[in-house]
Amino acid sequence: xxxxxQAVAGVFGLVGVAAIALALLNHWLLFGILVWLMMALxxxxxxxxxxxxxxxxxxxxxxxxxxxxxxLLLVSLDKPGEAPxxxxxxxxxxxxxxxxxxxxxxxxxxxxxxxxxxxVLPEEKLRAFLSKFGxxxxxx
Amino acid sequence: MPVSQSPTIIACVVIYxxxxxxxGFWAMKRTRTIADYLVAGRTLGPFVIIIxxxxxIMSGFGFVGGPGLVFESGTSSLWMTFPSTFSFALSWILVGxxxxxxxxxxxxxxxxxxxxxxxGGRWPRLMMALxxxxxxxGYLGTQVLAxxxxxxxxxxxxxxxALMIGLGVLAFYSVAGGILAGVYTDLFxxxxxxxxxxxxxxxxxxxxxxMSRISTTLWEMDPEFIGPWGTRGPLTSLSWYMLFVIxxxxxxxxxxxxxxLRDVRQLKWGALLTGASYAVLxxxxxxxxxxxxxxxxGGVQSPLDSPDLAAPVFLLSYTPEWLAxxxxxxLLAAIMSTSDSFLNIGAAAIVRDIPIAWRGRPVAxxxxxxxxxxxxxxxxxxxxxxxxENLIALLGTFGWGTFAAAIVPSIAIGLNWxxxxxxxxxxxxxxxxxxxxxxxxxxxxxxxxxxxxxxVGCFSLLVSIAVxxxxxxxxxxxxxxxxxxxxxxxxxx
Numbered sequence: 293x294x295x296x297x298q299a300v301a302g303v304f305g306l307v308g309v310a311a312i313a314l315a316l317l318n319h320w321l322l323f324g325i326l327v328w329l330m331m332a333l334x335x336x337x338x339x340x341x342x343x344x345x346x347x348x349x350x351x352x353x354x355x356x357x358x359x360x361x362x363x364l365l366l367v368s369l370d371k372p373g374e375a376p377x378x379x380x381x382x383x384x385x386x387x388x389x390x391x392x393x394x395x396x397x398x399x400x401x402x403x404x405x406x407x408x409x410x411x412v413l414p415e416e417k418l419r420a421f422l423s424k425f426g427x428x429x430x431x432x
Numbered sequence: 433m434p435v436s437q438s439p440t441i442i443a444c445v446v447i448y449x450x451x452x453x454x455x456g457f458w459a460m461k462r463t464r465t466i467a468d469y470l471v472a473g474r475t476l477g478p479f480v481i482i483i484x485x486x487x488x489i490m491s492g493f494g495f496v497g498g499p500g501l502v503f504e505s506g507t508s509s510l511w512m513t514f515p516s517t518f519s520f521a522l523s524w525i526l527v528g529x530x531x532x533x534x535x536x537x538x539x540x541x542x543x544x545x546x547x548x549x550x551x552g553g554r555w556p557r558l559m560m561a562l563x564x565x566x567x568x569x570g571y572l573g574t575q576v577l578a579x580x581x582x583x584x585x586x587x588x589x590x591x592x593x594a595l596m597i598g599l600g601v602l603a604f605y606s607v608a609g610g611i612l613a614g615v616y617t618d619l620f621x622x623x624x625x626x627x628x629x630x631x632x633x634x635x636x637x638x639x640x641x642x643m644s645r646i647s648t649t650l651w652e653m654d655p656e657f658i659g660p661w662g663t664r665g666p667l668t669s670l671s672w673y674m675l676f677v678i679x680x681x682x683x684x685x686x687x688x689x690x691x692x693l694r695d696v697r698q699l700k701w702g703a704l705l706t707g708a709s710y711a712v713l714x715x716x717x718x719x720x721x722x723x724x725x726x727x728x729x730g731g732v733q734s735p736l737d738s739p740d741l742a743a744p745v746f747l748l749s750y751t752p753e754w755l756a757x758x759x760x761x762x763l764l765a766a767i768m769s770t771s772d773s774f775l776n777i778g779a780a781a782i783v784r785d786i787p788i789a790w791r792g793r794p795v796a797x798x799x800x801x802x803x804x805x806x807x808x809x810x811x812x813x814x815x816x817x818x819x820x821e822n823l824i825a826l827l828g829t830f831g832w833g834t835f836a837a838a839i840v841p842s843i844a845i846g847l848n849w850x851x852x853x854x855x856x857x858x859x860x861x862x863x864x865x866x867x868x869x870x871x872x873x874x875x876x877x878x879x880x881x882x883x884x885x886x887x888v889g890c891f892s893l894l895v896s897i898a899v900x901x902x903x904x905x906x907x908x909x910x911x912x913x914x915x916x917x918x919x920x921x922x923x924x925x
Contacts, residue, residue: 334525398708
């Protein structure tokens with residue numbers, strides 16, 4: 293478990309190095325995918341060992357795949373030379389940004405709320421911690 | 433900036449300023465200790481924290497600079513504001529629980545307190561305090577200047593007089609009521625901003641003839657402008673996204689709000705609701721910029737002298753007076769809510785963090801001196817704003833990136849990864865300050881510019897993360913064994 297958390301942090305750092313290299317070489321599409329990967333890894337670091345629970349792991353991977361797919365879709369729809377096909381008022385590629393990439397971030401906040409009591413802050417773990425260290429903290 | 437001198441707008445702004453004074457007076461009577469002053473005595477509920485975190489991130493840059501950037505470079509600037517749906521969640525996931533639980537086992541009133549508890553020794557605290565102080569000075573200067581400019585536009589007075597009015601109100605509620613006044617004015621200010629943003633969206637779409645017509649006009653003007661990357665191109669847009677999605681986790685004016693929460697269990701829905709609230713504010717950022725540019729391109733509106741005039745000109749020309757008044761109050765709210773947070777953490781850095789790092793204890797009568805230095809910081813920022821505008825502009829651009837690069841590794845990763853070390857913390861903070869300052873300065877003077885439009889803050893953040901992880905990886909085993917049991921326990925829950 294300890295080695296695994298180190299591995300996630302280590303990969304996070306390595307992906308950061310790769311992102312610098314790709315940006316400096318102007319491989320912006322791969323850079324964009326590494327940005328999503330760093331976001332997913334940051335979530336895994338924050339959830340700690342709990343990230344391996346199926347709902348959390350599936351959501352983290354799902355967010356990464358969804359962002360990457362949306363980025364590829366956006367690129368494929370971006371045709372500045374052609375008359376724009378509007379979706380809800382925006383050219384199709386921009387609509388992917390406004391109606392896809394923008395709102396999908398909410399899934400991370402939704403996941404946090406849904407797994408909070410079980411994986412982020414289980415009541416029994418919190419009580420054990422507070423009984424040892426936090427007598428001044430509010431009890432429920 | 434255009435001058436309104438409309439009685440309705442003046443009345444709205446005067447009512448807003450009076451409300452801030454009332455909240456300041458109320459908070460003054462409840463602020464008795466340094467913990468009350470810096471973390472509101474850890475008495476705040478989740479709703480206040482959510483709105484306060486959101487409104488402290490939405491500064492004058494967001495309300496004026498955001499629409500201005502859309503006006504200037506189209507969709508590019510949306511890559512700065514759209515990350516917020518994810519970035520607030522990431523702040524909660526990486527920092528919320530860890531920071532709040534650390535405050536159970538140690539006396540944590542500031543981020544440098546947290547860094548010392550986590551890594552031990554004085555250098556991490558000193559470096560973190562310096563990074564925060566430098567970032568605060570720059571940010572505060574730009575906010576102070578913005579307060580002055582808005583009040584010049586509303587009252588038609590000179591800049592020094594406008595600064596005296598605006599800073600007088602800010603000084604009263606920040607010095608007297610500390611962060612308690614700050615967060616309750618943030619609450620009031622945040623709600624005002626959200627209502628304003630929704631109303632402005634309606635008028636922006638109506639003025640432009642609907643989103644489809646706005647898009648068509650902009651596409652005829654320049655297809656790239658309304659395309660997914662705007663005129664700045666994909667690498668700039670994506671590097672802004674990176675800087676704002678992960679860098680937001682390192683903004684001290686937002687994440688110190690976790691220290692004020694009454695009960696750690698109340699973090700639960702904050703991640704989702706803060707992102708959703710900020711998304712409402714992003715509507716103003718997007719709609720005003722696109723609409724104004726379409727109005728100019730269609731010949732309805734004469735060209736603007738500066739992109740930053742997009743929001744004020746739109747409000748004065750295309751919205752009813754009551755709404756313009758409310759949004760001008762909302763604009764002041766955006767600026768002042770960021771400023772009061774910076775005043776608080778800046779004064780704490782001077783009175784608490786640097787003295788503790790230097791001689792092992794804070795100054796005597798900490799509450800009194802923190803109040804004094806809150807006022808001193810405000811006066812210094814006003815003088816900076818009046819006489820050193822160039823330096824302010826440099827430090828202003830330096831602020832977000834420095835906070836991101838200095839704080840994300842040490843706090844966001846370090847509080848979740850036991851192998852992280854104090855030397856990695858010191859080195860990554862030092863590198864983040866030097867890189868941000870050197871690259872911003874050299875770009876400003878045309879000496880060296882990062883290739884392909886990569887954002888300086890993004891580059892510095894990535895380097896800082898790589899250095900932090902690399903140094904910790906190769907030197908961390910001994911430090912991990914030295915981790916204090918109470919801190920280790922806070923990292924394990």
